[in-house]
Amino acid sequence: MTLIDDTDRLIEYSAAMDRMQELWEERVADQRPDTLWLLTHEPIFTIGRRTPEAHLPAPDTDIPVFTTTRGGQLTYHGPGQLVGYLIVRLQPGEGVVDLIRDVEHRIVKALADFGIPAERRDTPPGSELLTGVWTRDTGRKITSIGMRVGRNVSTHGFALNVTGDLSPWKMAIACGLPDVDMTSLERELGDRPAPTMPEAVATVAAAFEATPTPVPGR
Secondary structure, eight states, X not given: OEEEEEEEEEEOHHHHHHHHHHHHHHHHTTSSOOEEEEEEEOSEEEEOTTOOGGGSOOTTOSSOEEEOSSSSOOEEEOTXXXXXXXXXXXXXXXXXXXXXXXXXXXXXHHHXXXXXXXXXXXXXXXXXXXXXXXXXXXXXXEEEEEEEEETTXXXXXXXXXXXXXXXXXXXXXXGXXXXXXXXXXXXXXXXXXXXXXXXXXXHHHHHTTOEEOOOTTO
């Protein structure tokens, strides 16, 4: 898998969606290999098509809200968060749920490398989906995941909170879970130093076996 690292700047969300569409079209046409695009966004709430209005932030909130095409509910993006978009072709017999499970396990591996025990969770019957990754010791959610597959190629991906302000998560109902406690590497590590963004990129890229590869149209 090839790696695109754009974490040296904040990328506006709608511009990222346009670029992700281009990457998806290139992958569908076999003009690029499977790709992990790592980036950070300007502050924004994004919602899935099933997000209830009651879960949205108050109308006077300064942070904009963007309706996406991915699965999942409301999430927040902002400085200090590592976002990973996966533009990959699914294997024969593989579905989007299989891909999400693979992403969860790879994030758990990356968090273990940071010294944070973590886990994925099965969703109890009739409950809101527990897609994502939780810290094992504190029971907080540290990674949100929402994906879409079209023409057998995925888009969207995950958001891992590395550092930064967690207060925007409290302005709305994240992930469709009113009682969820969102956390970050910085919060979980406590007195231990949090990784820098380049360190986070290196660890996550290794978990996904993604390496920088010159690609035409980068």
